Each structure stands twice: as C-alpha cells, then as structure tokens.
Amino acid sequence: MVDVAIVGAGVAGLVAARDLVRDGHDAVVLEARDRVGGRLLNDALPGGEPIEVGGQWVGPGQDAVLALMDELGLSTFPTYDEGRHIAEIGGGRREYTGRIPRLPPATLADIAQGQWRIDRMRRGIPPEAPWTARQASRLDGQTFETWIRRNMRTSGGRAFMRLITQAVFSAEADDLSALWAGFYIAAAGGLDPLIDTTGGAQQDRVSGGSQRIAVALADELGDRVVLGSPVTEIEWEDDSVRLRTPEREVRARRAIIAVPPPLAGRIRYSPGLPGDRDQLVQRMPMGRVIKVNVVYDEPFWRADGFSGQVTSADRPFGVTFDNTPEGGGPGVLVGFLEGRHADVAARVTGAERRARVLADLTAYFGPRAADPVAYIERDWAAEEYSRGCYGAFAAPGTLTRFGPSLRRPVGPLHWAGTETATRWAGYIDGAVESGRRAAREAAGGTAS
Amino acid sequence: MVDVAIVGAGVAGLVAARDLVRDGHDAVVLEARDRVGGRLLNDALPGGEPIEVGGQWVGPGQDAVLALMDELGLSTFPTYDEGRHIAEIGGGRREYTGRIPRLPPATLADIAQGQWRIDRMRRGIPPEAPWTARQASRLDGQTFETWIRRNMRTSGGRAFMRLITQAVFSAEADDLSALWAGFYIAAAGGLDPLIDTTGGAQQDRVSGGSQRIAVALADELGDRVVLGSPVTEIEWEDDSVRLRTPEREVRARRAIIAVPPPLAGRIRYSPGLPGDRDQLVQRMPMGRVIKVNVVYDEPFWRADGFSGQVTSADRPFGVTFDNTPEGGGPGVLVGFLEGRHADVAARVTGAERRARVLADLTAYFGPRAADPVAYIERDWAAEEYSRGCYGAFAAPGTLTRFGPSLRRPVGPLHWAGTETATRWAGYIDGAVESGRRAAREAAGGTAS
Numbered sequence: 001m002v003d004v005a006i007v008g009a010g011v012a013g014l015v016a017a018r019d020l021v022r023d024g025h026d027a028v029v030l031e032a033r034d035r036v037g038g039r040l041l042n043d044a045l046p047g048g049e050p051i052e053v054g055g056q057w058v059g060p061g062q063d064a065v066l067a068l069m070d071e072l073g074l075s076t077f078p079t080y081d082e083g084r085h086i087a088e089i090g091g092g093r094r095e096y097t098g099r100i101p102r103l104p105p106a107t108l109a110d111i112a113q114g115q116w117r118i119d120r121m122r123r124g125i126p127p128e129a130p131w132t133a134r135q136a137s138r139l140d141g142q143t144f145e146t147w148i149r150r151n152m153r154t155s156g157g158r159a160f161m162r163l164i165t166q167a168v169f170s171a172e173a174d175d176l177s178a179l180w181a182g183f184y185i186a187a188a189g190g191l192d193p194l195i196d197t198t199g200g201a202q203q204d205r206v207s208g209g210s211q212r213i214a215v216a217l218a219d220e221l222g223d224r225v226v227l228g229s230p231v232t233e234i235e236w237e238d239d240s241v242r243l244r245t246p247e248r249e250v251r252a253r254r255a256i257i258a259v260p261p262p263l264a265g266r267i268r269y270s271p272g273l274p275g276d277r278d279q280l281v282q283r284m285p286m287g288r289v290i291k292v293n294v295v296y297d298e299p300f301w302r303a304d305g306f307s308g309q310v311t312s313a314d315r316p317f318g319v320t321f322d323n324t325p326e327g328g329g330p331g332v333l334v335g336f337l338e339g340r341h342a343d344v345a346a347r348v349t350g351a352e353r354r355a356r357v358l359a360d361l362t363a364y365f366g367p368r369a370a371d372p373v374a375y376i377e378r379d380w381a382a383e384e385y386s387r388g389c390y391g392a393f394a395a396p397g398t399l400t401r402f403g404p405s406l407r408r409p410v411g412p413l414h415w416a417g418t419e420t421a422t423r424w425a426g427y428i429d430g431a432v433e434s435g436r437r438a439a440r441e442a443a444g445g446t447a448s
Numbered sequence: 449m450v451d452v453a454i455v456g457a458g459v460a461g462l463v464a465a466r467d468l469v470r471d472g473h474d475a476v477v478l479e480a481r482d483r484v485g486g487r488l489l490n491d492a493l494p495g496g497e498p499i500e501v502g503g504q505w506v507g508p509g510q511d512a513v514l515a516l517m518d519e520l521g522l523s524t525f526p527t528y529d530e531g532r533h534i535a536e537i538g539g540g541r542r543e544y545t546g547r548i549p550r551l552p553p554a555t556l557a558d559i560a561q562g563q564w565r566i567d568r569m570r571r572g573i574p575p576e577a578p579w580t581a582r583q584a585s586r587l588d589g590q591t592f593e594t595w596i597r598r599n600m601r602t603s604g605g606r607a608f609m610r611l612i613t614q615a616v617f618s619a620e621a622d623d624l625s626a627l628w629a630g631f632y633i634a635a636a637g638g639l640d641p642l643i644d645t646t647g648g649a650q651q652d653r654v655s656g657g658s659q660r661i662a663v664a665l666a667d668e669l670g671d672r673v674v675l676g677s678p679v680t681e682i683e684w685e686d687d688s689v690r691l692r693t694p695e696r697e698v699r700a701r702r703a704i705i706a707v708p709p710p711l712a713g714r715i716r717y718s719p720g721l722p723g724d725r726d727q728l729v730q731r732m733p734m735g736r737v738i739k740v741n742v743v744y745d746e747p748f749w750r751a752d753g754f755s756g757q758v759t760s761a762d763r764p765f766g767v768t769f770d771n772t773p774e775g776g777g778p779g780v781l782v783g784f785l786e787g788r789h790a791d792v793a794a795r796v797t798g799a800e801r802r803a804r805v806l807a808d809l810t811a812y813f814g815p816r817a818a819d820p821v822a823y824i825e826r827d828w829a830a831e832e833y834s835r836g837c838y839g840a841f842a843a844p845g846t847l848t849r850f851g852p853s854l855r856r857p858v859g860p861l862h863w864a865g866t867e868t869a870t871r872w873a874g875y876i877d878g879a880v881e882s883g884r885r886a887a888r889e890a891a892g893g894t895a896s
Contacts, residue, residue, distance in 0.1 A: 279733065395733075
C-alpha cells in the first residue's frame with residue numbers, strides 16, 4: 001500500500017513521482033516497457049554516440065523542462081542552424097538563409113496573412129480551457145483543413161500550412177479540430193515558437209540525448225520504478241485504488257495515469273469511468289510518424305553550405321534537420337515521415353522505405369546522401385505502448401463536448417501526460433508541467 | 449481448440465457462429481456480459497411486456513435481418529404512425545401529417561435542395577469502399593457540420609440537418625467526417641430510408657422485442673455461447689489464436705472480433721496489430737445516446753390525434769416515437785437524448801434528468817405526460833461493454849487514411865460488427881451482413 005501509484009515512466013510520470021517523494025509521500029511507478037522514457041528514447045550511432053529516435057528538442061520558453069534539466073545537471077547544445085535551408089513549397093526548389101523561405105511573393109504574402117490570422121485565433125483561446133473561447137464552437141466544428149481552405153488564398157500558402165501541420169502534429173490538417181490546432185499553438189505562445197529552429201522549439205538538443213532526462217529522474221527514484229509492468233486493470237473507489245499488472249497488484253490511495261489518452265482508455269477500469277471521460281479518450285487519437293536518422297561519415301552537407309534543414313511539400317521525407325552529435329561527427333540527418341506519408345511508408349518493406357528516404361535525401365543534398373553508413377528508423381505507431389507520436393490530438397467536436405475531462409480527476413484517479421498540459425502541450429515541457437500538476441492534485445492539494 | 453472463436457455475442461457474432469456451425473465448423477462465442485444481444489436489450493414494462501432499451505427497429509430494404517427473422521420464426525408489427533406529428537424546427541411548434549413537416553416555405557425548399565445534394569453526394573460513394581469515391585478526399589477533410597454550413601442556406605434548414613444528424617448518428621454534425629455521413633447514407637440507400645417511419649428504418653418493430661433475435665440465435669448455439677467472459681488479450685500467429693479471459697483461455701484456428709471498433713481496440717493483442725488497424729480504431733468513437741421509455745396507463749396522445757412522433761431542434765428530448773406494445777397498452781413514448789444532449793443529461797441526477805424529459809414530453813403532449821407510471825432509461829455511454837450507441841462513426845481524415853483496415857483480416861483475426869457492413873451499417877441489418885461475411889472469411893473462403 002503506497003500513497004500514490006503512477007502508470008507510465010515517461011517524463012510526466014517520473015516528474016510526478018519525484019515531486020511526491022520529495023514531498024514525503026510514497027510513490028511507485030509502474031512502467032509497461034523494460035525501459036523508462038516513453039516517447040523519449042536514445043539509440044546509439046555506430047561509434048556509440050547517443051542519438052534520439054523519439055522526441056529530442058527543447059527551446060526557449062520551455063521553462064519547466066529547462067529548469068528540470070538544470071536540477072538534474074543536464075545541459076543543452078544548439079541544433080546546427082547555419083547555411084542554406086531548402087524549401088519545396090508550391091513548385092520547385094528554393095534555397096534560402098534565415099527564417100523566411102524564398103518563395104514567390106504571392107505565396108509569402110499569403111503565408112504572412114495566414115500567420116496573422118492564426119495569431120489572432122490563438123490569442124482568443126485560453127490554453128487552460130480552450131472550450132471557453134468565444135469562437136470555440138465554430139472552430140471545433142471544423143477541421144484545420146477547412147480552416148486552411150477558408151483562410152489561405154494561394155495553393156502555395158495552403159501547401160505550407162498543410163506541411164506545417166504534418167510537421168507539428170504528425171497528423172493531417174484533415175484530422176485535427178481547428179480548435180485543437182488553435183489550442184496547441186496558443187499553448188506554445190504562437191506558431192513561430194513551434195516551427196522555428198533558433199528561437200523556437202527546435203533550438204536546442206540535450207547533451208547525451210533527451211532520454212537522459214527520464215533516466216536521471218528514474219535514477220533518483222531507484223526501485224520505486226518497476227519496469228515490465230503493464231497496468232491492465234484499475235479497480236478504484238473513493239479513496240483507494242488497486243492496479244493490476246500480469247504479475248503483480250499494487251494498492252494505493254491515489255493513482256496518476258501518465259500515459260497518452262488512447263492508452264489510458266485501454267486500461268480496464270472497475271467501476272467503468274464516467275461517459276464524458278470515456279468518450280474523450282475515444283476521440284483523442286495519436287499522430288503518426290516514422291522518425292529516421294541517417295548516418296554518414298561526416299556532415300558533408302555543411303561543407304556544401306547547407307544547414308541540413310528541409311521543408312518539402314513535394315516529397316514524403318519532407319522535414320529534415322542536421323542531427324550530428326555534439327562532438328561534430330559522424331554526420332547525421334534526421335527526418336520524419338509524418339501523417340499520410342507514414343501510412344504509405346509503413347506499408348512497404350524496410351528496404352523499400354530506406355530506398356525512398358535516401359532518394360529524397362539525395363534529391364535534397366546530392367549523391368553523397370545515397371550512401372549512408374547507418375540507417376536508424378522508428379515507427380511509433382507500431383509501438384504497443386505508444387501507438388503513435390508525437391502526441392494525441394483532438395478530433396473535431398471533442399474539446400467543446402469533453403474537454404474538461406482531460407484533467408478532471410475521477411475519484412482517486414488523476415491524469416497526466418503532455419496532452420494534458422496548458423503550456424507546450426505535446427512537448428517534453430508539457431509533460432513536466434503535467435507531472436507537477438498531477439502530483440499536487442494527488443498529494444491532496446488542489447484538484448483542477 | 450476450436451475452429452473459430454468469436455468475441456462478442458451481439459447479432460454479428462452470433463450470426464457468424466451460426467453460419468460456421470451450420471457449415472460444419474466448431475465455434476465458440478465469448479461474451480463479456482451475462483447476457484447476449486450487445487446493443488439489443490429487452491427490459492420489461494410494469495405489466496411484464498417486453499420493451500427495448502437498445503436498438504429496436506427494422507424496415508424495408510433490410511433484407512439480411514428480415515430473412516434471418518423469418519428463419520428464426522420472428523415476426524414484426526408496424527410502428528404506430530397515425531395522427532399528427534409535431535415538429536419544432538426553425539421556430540415554433542408545427543403539427544402535420546404525412547412525411548413532410550409543415551415548415552416555412554423557405555425552410556422546406558432549403559431542406560429539399562439539401563436532400564437533393566445529399567442524394568447526389570451519396571450516389572458518388574460506393575459503400576464497400578467509400579475511400580475510393582471521387583470526392584473522398586474533399587469530403588473526408590471536412591466535418592458534416594462544414595458540409596451543412598456550405599450546402600444549407602437557411603437557419604431552419606441547417607437546424608433540420610443537425611437534428612437529423614443527432615437522430616441518425618447520435619453524434620453532432622461537428623463530430624462526423626462528411627465522408628462517413630455520406631457513406632452511411634449510401635449504405636442505407638438514401639436519407640429518406642434512414643429517417644422515415646413507414647417506408648423507412650423505423651417502420652417495424654420486432655414482436656417480443658428485438659433482443660429476441662439474439663436470444664433465438666444463442667438458443668440454437670447452446671453452450672457454444674459462453675457468458676461472463678470478457679476477452680482481454682489475444683495472442684495470435686499465422687494460423688492460430690489464443691484468447692484470454694480472466695477465467696479461461698480458448699485456442700482456435702481463427703477469431704472473429706465482433707465488437708465495436710473502440711472496444712476491439714481495447715483488447716491487448718500480441719503481437720500488436722499493424723499501425724493502420726490500430727490508428728483506425730483510435731479514430732472511430734462511439735456515438736452517445738440515452739434512450740428513455742416513458743410509460744403511461746394508456747397511449748393518451750392517440751386519442752388526442754397525435755402519432756407520438758416529435759422532431760424538435762428546440763428541446764433536448766428532441767426525437768420521440770410511440771413505443772406502445774403490440775397489444776395496445778400500456779402507452780409508451782420512447783425518446784432519445786442524443787449527442788450533446790446526452791452529455792448534458794448525463795451530468796445531472798437521475799431525478800433531474802427525469803424531470804427534464806417529462807417537461808419536454810409535457811410541452812409536446814400536454815399535462816398528462818407529466819405523470820407516467822414508469823420511467824425506463826439506459827445511458828449506453830456508461831455501459832462498459834458498449835461505451836456508446838448507436839454505433840461508431842469515423843472522425844474526419846479516418847476513412848481515406850485507414851478505411852481499408854475496417855474489414856481487412858490481420859493474420860487469423862477477422863472483423864465483424866455493424867460498423868463493418870456495406871449495407872445498413874449501424875443497423876441490425878448491417879450486423880447480420882457483417883457476421884455472414886466474417887464467417888465466410890474465417891471458414892477459409894474469400895478474405896475481403
């Protein structure tokens with residue numbers, strides 16, 4: 001019998017446990033996998049350097065995770081952001097430096113007015129309660145695709161917004177409630193903070209790889225973190241809870257469920273959860289992304305004056321960055337097959353997928369891209385204990401009908417995970433915020 | 449070790465089992481509840497007559513269920529459809545007879561042109577593969593609400609379409625992919641067949657109550673139907689499958705999963721299912737409805753010249769029918785709190801909900817409606833083994849990305865349930881079709 005049992009040893013669950021333990025409570029973290037970190041996962045390059053196959057970046061304004069990293073003694077280094085970027089949006093390849101792609105003037109003007117409209121929309125959405133926005137009903141009744149069609153005037157501008165949607169949500173504009181899109185942008189403080197490298201969410205990398213955040217937290221918690229323990233059933237009453245895994249049973253006064261909404265919905269609850277909560281998790285699916293790190297002897301594109309950053313609406317492997325280790329070698333290009341591109345890519349063999357990715361990289365960076373020394377990919381939709389990435393999103397009609405159930409406790413059950421955050425939802429920062437908040441609730445503090 | 453194990457003793461699963469057994473195969477049906485029927489459930493009126501608290505109607509064109517009922521020796525009787533109907537759409541109460549509400553001419557003209565547009569849309573959607581429709585991408589990228597805003601010209605016409613959406617899908621127009629709405633209408637052969645009483649899906653009732661269909665099937669199957677056996681885990685390989693319940697394990701050559709998509713997604717599969725299939729079930733939530741039968745000494749509204757049929761966009765309890773037993777008494781009015789109205793109603797006490805329902809009935813049918821002899825309600829979203837009704841729907845972006853996974857077998861796993869049907873999806877008829885098709889597949893016939 002512990003004070004609080006936590007489901008999931010991602011950053012949210014580990015932060016919650018740490019806060020509780022520091023506050024004098026017993027806590028145990030039950031993790032389904034044989035590792036901690038959830039959607040953060042380090043792999044190794046051929047030379048042994050760590051490389052992330054899951055979430056990896058932090059950026060300015062992400063105060064919760066940056067403060068945590070400070071406490072844990074973890075440091076950052078900047079994402080490589082020098083040289084020419086490549087854009088393929090609305091026809092043809094353009095190379096450019098700085099933040100603004102060199103696109104046709106009509107497209108650029110359209111993107112500018114679109115960004116202005118997005119900014120106006122997101123300012124009207126309170127991230128702690130997007131369902132109360134004045135435009136909530138109207139926005140939640142349409143897809144973000146409908147929003148794009150109504151508000152963008154050029155095909156290039158629409159292509160840009162759809163690409164941004166894939167890159168930020170790993171979903172299609174078709175899939176998202178426009179209110180969810182607006183909420184997510186509001187929670188990050190704007191669209192630029194989401195999409196920028198320097199000055200934005202891709203600015204910095206974690207020395208040693210982002211999974212170190214989770215590993216460092218787990219190290220502090222010691223044997224309070226129990227691996228290989230998928231929670232399949234939770235029995236609860238007003239002031240106690242019993243969590244079942246195939247091999248053990250844990251009793252606690254409270255529980256924090258720190259897994260993504262669709263996975264929280266797959267746990268069997270007895271008694272069953274209220275209709276509002278159940279309907280919510282039926283309607284928050286995960287995005288879909290296959291992340292690929294392609295490794296070369298050296299970052300040859302740098303010598304050619306390229307940053308390694310691509311945004312292409314014309315090719316499936318449409319978003320890339322330089323992901324070379326802090327030491328400067330070997331050279332690594334990281335890229336993403338997002339949304340529909342992930343669907344298509346997951347249906348072919350690994351060899352065929354690799355060939356397609358290398359073809360796209362060769363189109364961007366020339367023939368040397370065709371001959372990597374290693375190819376490291378991760379299809380997050382195929383992972384039993386994630387079933388998608390980067391995060392869950394809300395389908396239309398969901399936030400206005402069921403949004404308050406995202407964080408509202410049910411008896412002794414509290415909800416954490418980056419999707420429940422009010423700042424930087426979907427990011428590591430949001431996971432930290434959510435863990436802190438759930439720990440306060442479970443400690444008997446304010447129930448939100 | 450049986451030939452085929454079936455998950456779920458709703459009509460789909462029972463039909464599949466019956467077909468398999470008749471074809472010489474062993475089959476076992478594992479049912480979570482302590483009863484058969486799934487979303488079909490008989491309760492009893494104070495005098496003992498059966499009354500349905502789940503799905504209940506059959507109608508012309510539903511050839512699969514009508515043929516099955518013939519085989520089972522079950523008969524129908526007509527839904528009471530005489531007298532004046534009441535409509536509250538676009539302001540004020542109107543009483544009318546026949547199919548067409550007596551609405552303002554501009555509203556009627558708008559509804560007529562809207563129906564014409566819906567008819568044109570649905571004719572372009574092949575119900576066996578809606579994702580191949582010429583307009584598939586455009587329709588799947590928008591909510592049905594967006595479709596309504598674009599295609600209906602008057603506030604009354606829009607209110608009518610939203611009300612129809614609630615009544616047919618127990619979801620909001622906000623929630624549905626316009627492609628799913630079009631598919632569903634196509635699968636029924638048009639909008640009129642969905643919404644009409646005489647001549648449509650509400651035309652006939654099952655003598656003895658609709659659950660008798662399931663009970664008669666289960667009687668034939670005998671001890672092949674195992675109650676109280678929720679399947680929580682399915683291990684599978686190419687040609688065998690192992691199904692686990694808390695108390696037993698069943699081995700089979702094949703399995704048919706005959707539960708709604710969101711519940712199918714909550715079973716733990718080892719190995720995990722392909723990303724396409726998993727993403728699909730993450731994005732097909734259940735509608736939400738609270739069904740209420742209100743019982744009076746006699747069907748007093750008939751004497752007042754009313755049919756008992758209401759369509760109101762102004763009140764939560766907005767869709768009612770006369771549900772009096774075949775014998776003519778006691779009088780029963782059945783109605784539905786659908787979509788958002790169910791959300792709101794589920795958050796108040798039972799006493800408050802009853803008071804609100806009776807207030808609406810009194811507004812429709814006068815003060816005698818305030819004093820029933822019994823009040824029987826069922827909140828399907830609160831049912832652990834349904835988690836919503838009438839059926840699942842597809843959120844935007846789902847069918848075009850993941851539609852083919854709706855019926856495509858995964859190794860030895862086959863998918864049934866009314867949501868997988870190509871005719872009358874969402875109806876008892878669709879459940880029968882899906883069970884037949886899954887049985888053929890599992891018997892080693894054509895894999896669809």
